[in-house]
Amino acid sequence: MAGTLFDKIWDAHAVRRLPNGQTQLYVGLHLIHEVTTPQAFDMLAAREWRVRAPHRTFATIDHIVPTDTQDRPFVDVMAETMATALERNCRTHGIPLFDGPSGAQGIVHVIGPELGLTQPGMTIACGDSHTSTHGAFGTLAFGIGTSQVRDVLASQCVALSPLRVRRIEVNGELSPGVYAKDVILAIIRRLGVSGGTGFAYEYAGTTLAGMSMEERMTVCNMSIEGGARMGYVNPDATTVAYLAGRRFAPQDADFEAAAARWLSFASSPDATYADRVSYDAGSIAPTVTWGTHPGQSVGVDETLPDPRALDESERRSVEEALAFMQFRAGEPMAGRRVDVAFIGSCTNGRISDLREAAAVVRGRRIAPHMRALVVPGSQHVQRAAETEGLDEVFREAGFEWRGAGCSMCLAMNPDRLHGDEVCASSSNRNFKGRQGSPTGRTLLMSPAMVAAAALAGEVVDVRTWASTEERESR
Amino acid sequence: MASSVIERVTGRAVVLRGADIDTDRIMPARFLKAVSFEGLERHLFVDDRAAARGRGKTHPLDVPSAAGSRILVCNTNFGSGSSREHAPQALFRWGFRVILAESFAEIFAGNSLAIGLVCVTASPGNVANLMEALEQNSGASLTVDIRAETVSIAGQPDLPISLPAASRRAWLSGEWDVTGLLLEDYFEVERVEARLPYLRTTSRKA
Ligand code: SF4
Numbered sequence: 001m002a003g004t005l006f007d008k009i010w011d012a013h014a015v016r017r018l019p020n021g022q023t024q025l026y027v028g029l030h031l032i033h034e035v036t037t038p039q040a041f042d043m044l045a046a047r048e049w050r051v052r053a054p055h056r057t058f059a060t061i062d063h064i065v066p067t068d069t070q071d072r073p074f075v076d077v078m079a080e081t082m083a084t085a086l087e088r089n090c091r092t093h094g095i096p097l098f099d100g101p102s103g104a105q106g107i108v109h110v111i112g113p114e115l116g117l118t119q120p121g122m123t124i125a126c127g128d129s130h131t132s133t134h135g136a137f138g139t140l141a142f143g144i145g146t147s148q149v150r151d152v153l154a155s156q157c158v159a160l161s162p163l164r165v166r167r168i169e170v171n172g173e174l175s176p177g178v179y180a181k182d183v184i185l186a187i188i189r190r191l192g193v194s195g196g197t198g199f200a201y202e203y204a205g206t207t208l209a210g211m212s213m214e215e216r217m218t219v220c221n222m223s224i225e226g227g228a229r230m231g232y233v234n235p236d237a238t239t240v241a242y243l244a245g246r247r248f249a250p251q252d253a254d255f256e257a258a259a260a261r262w263l264s265f266a267s268s269p270d271a272t273y274a275d276r277v278s279y280d281a282g283s284i285a286p287t288v289t290w291g292t293h294p295g296q297s298v299g300v301d302e303t304l305p306d307p308r309a310l311d312e313s314e315r316r317s318v319e320e321a322l323a324f325m326q327f328r329a330g331e332p333m334a335g336r337r338v339d340v341a342f343i344g345s346c347t348n349g350r351i352s353d354l355r356e357a358a359a360v361v362r363g364r365r366i367a368p369h370m371r372a373l374v375v376p377g378s379q380h381v382q383r384a385a386e387t388e389g390l391d392e393v394f395r396e397a398g399f400e401w402r403g404a405g406c407s408m409c410l411a412m413n414p415d416r417l418h419g420d421e422v423c424a425s426s427s428n429r430n431f432k433g434r435q436g437s438p439t440g441r442t443l444l445m446s447p448a449m450v451a452a453a454a455l456a457g458e459v460v461d462v463r464t465w466a467s468t469e470e471r472e473s474r
Numbered sequence: 475m476a477s478s479v480i481e482r483v484t485g486r487a488v489v490l491r492g493a494d495i496d497t498d499r500i501m502p503a504r505f506l507k508a509v510s511f512e513g514l515e516r517h518l519f520v521d522d523r524a525a526a527r528g529r530g531k532t533h534p535l536d537v538p539s540a541a542g543s544r545i546l547v548c549n550t551n552f553g554s555g556s557s558r559e560h561a562p563q564a565l566f567r568w569g570f571r572v573i574l575a576e577s578f579a580e581i582f583a584g585n586s587l588a589i590g591l592v593c594v595t596a597s598p599g600n601v602a603n604l605m606e607a608l609e610q611n612s613g614a615s616l617t618v619d620i621r622a623e624t625v626s627i628a629g630q631p632d633l634p635i636s637l638p639a640a641s642r643r644a645w646l647s648g649e650w651d652v653t654g655l656l657l658e659d660y661f662e663v664e665r666v667e668a669r670l671p672y673l674r675t676t677s678r679k680a
Contacts, residue, residue, distance in 0.1 A: 012666075012669070012670065013666060013670070014666075015662050015663050015665075015666050016659075016662055018652065018655055019643070019647065019649055019655070020640045020641075020643040020644040020647065020649060020650075020652075021639055021640040021643055022640045022652075024655075024656055024663075026663060026666045026667065026670070028670060028672060028673065035506050035558075036557070036558065036559070038509035038510070039509070039510055039511055039559075042509075042510065047653075049653075049657075056673070063506075064507065076507075078507040078508065079507065081509060082507065082508075082509060085509050119672060121672065122672060127557060127559075128556075128557055129555065129556055129557040129581055143557040143581050144557060144581070144584070145557055145558070145559035145562075145581065145584065145585030145588060146511075146559040146560075146585075147559060147585065147588035147589055148584065148585070148588060150653060151588075151652065151653050151656055154653050154656070154657060155653065155656035155657050155660075155663065156663065157656045157663060158656075159652045159655070159656065160584075161638065161640055193494055193551060193554060194494070194550060194551035194554065194577060194579065197551070197577065197578075197579065197580055198580070224555075224581075225555075227551065227554065227579060227580070229580050229581065258671075258672070261671060261672075293494050293496070293554070313493075313598075316492075316493075317492070317493050317494065320492070410498075410503045410556075411503060411504070412503050412504065412506065412507060429496075429498065429555060429556075431496045431498040431499065431555060432498070432499055432521065432522075433498055433499065433502050433503075433521045434498050434503070436503075436504070438502070438521035438524065438525065439525075
């Protein structure tokens with residue numbers, strides 16, 4: 001088959017052209033959670049429609065769950081109401097729900113892949129912008145709003161206009177201390193937070209080829225922060241190996257056939273792209289955001305921008321962001337004091353993320369003024385980490401070890417910033433107010449960088465910090 | 475919400491300056507803790523408005539002439555970030571029927587289309603001129619004409635606007651609430667289902 005992965009999957013799922021010119025696209029997997037669906041189910045009920053494909057719909061509860069205890073009823077009455085509504089809707093329509101007692105609960109973008117629900121060649125929709133995460137498996141995965149959730153529930157289809165494909169190649173070896181998170185932050189830094197509007201991002205190159213599935217998920221996760229509704233990596237042997245034996249993946253003889261089909265979705269070598277950009281992995285440093293959107297970042301060894309050096313249009317937003325963050329133009333990124341550390345989220349709440357962070361904190365203590373939290377992305381991740389003893393490593397260092405959920409990524413549960421606290425966070429959004437306090441300040445970085453910041457009490461360069469600290473404590 | 479034809483919207487406008495205004499700012503997450511969209515308009519830009527008050531300023535939504543406005547004029551990448559439909563829902567319920575900006579984030583524009591909130595774009599220069607004119611005369615009325623693809627302030631020449639062809643067709647035909655369309659001739663959907671092997675081979679382990 002010729003063309004890009006985007007073209008191949010789009011064509012396989014296109015039902016027809018709608019009168020307004022959009023395409024009616026079949027949705028192969030619909031993932032739902034408690035925040036963006038209750039209104040959709042109500043709209044469905046109002047029109048007396050049923051759920052068309054309950055067996056292609058899977059639910060979890062992630063955004064509102066408290067992470068200190070998941071005991072029901074939740075202390076927060078509204079959270080309990082939302083959980084109850086989801087349970088009722090799933091029961092009424094026969095939709096499988098991965099809730100706390102199931103042992104498979106977690107952030108929707110963490111559990112889809114780990115259960116093997118996410119498979120190459122699928123179209124995947126979810127009422128959540130970070131649905132782009134699932135593109136790591138070579139899928140067309142995109143976020144939708146509540147009215148479109150209603151559409152998918154009712155018809156298993158959405159109305160969508162096709163996207164153009166931008167190929168983003170990253171080649172070479174990442175330096176030690178530089179992670180997938182830094183790669184995507186560097187991409188967004190250069191292409192901008194709206195540079196991806198109208199595009200699907202195809203991530204390729206030797207760096208991506210060498211990445212684990214979890215690393216690819218981190219990259220694809222933040223496509224939306226660059227304005228791209230979808231991001232994907234072509235399926236390869238790494239993809240196939242990850243899926244083998246997963247609960248919802250095809251088994252035995254079916255698996256062989258499925259694997260061959262999966263690989264056939266990869267963009268053909270002669271595919272044409274609307275645009276191409278490339279990066280040299282070796283030039284990417286640990287990257288930290290200093291502002292109020294994910295494009296406002298610098299390498300940890302750089303200084304903050306000086307608005308006076310910028311043109312009119314950019315100057316205003318840089319000035320505004322610096323003022324909100326209470327940072328001075330031109331000061332170094334390293335050394336900014338932090339109050340809170342958050343390790344978790346659908347970007348960096350997987351087992352490999354926790355391992356990377358644990359490797360930094362092992363045998364050390366967080367700075368005395370710090371509050372630090374580790375929130376596994378799913379119950380699976382939590383159990384895996386506990387089996388390896390990572391929970392102990394974090395606890396001994398002074399971190400709180402929590403249950404699975406979105407937690408302080410968007411603070412719809414009790415985990416939040418207070419006042420103008422500064423949070424080193426492994427999540428994906430540093431928008432004003434994102435972590436629960438209207439004046440709270442978020443610095444996005446990799447889990448290893450968050451871990452190092454927690455120990456130092458300020459932003460430090462994870463590449464050099466450990467050795468410096470040992471020298472000083474001698 | 476019944477689908478109806480939308481050709482032209484006239485009304486007073488609110489100017490909201492700033493690039494990359496994300497949906498977390500339009501509707502902070504704590505107000506997503508609800509099972510309906512009702513009453514969301516009360517929380518529209520609530521933190522930005524409080525922050526302005528804290529600095530002794532008045533947020534554009536809080537100036538007296540903002541009440542009853544139907545059009546919001548913004549800069550680039552409006553509605554970025556979270557896919558929460560709560561954001562366009564709150565704008566719509568507040569009374570806005572058109573958002574005119576230099577550019578939009580994609581999911582926001584899609585969500586708006588689904589609920590009858592018209593998103594149109596104009597060039598940076600024309601947006602800047604409009605903003606200035608509106609700020610000098612906050613009572614002025616704007617007309618956004620979707621058929622003619624123009625915007626005009628009372629008494630001044632038309633300026634060009636644009637919107638995706640699919641959205642324009644949807645507004646002018648009244649077919650912007652697409653669920654009904656998606657359910658029509660469902661045998662075509664079943665034909666697609668029949669050709670997708672993964673729908674048949676989904677086996678699961680206990
Ligand atoms: S972890 Fe954060 S970004 Fe991911 S789904 Fe949850 S709230 Fe959204």
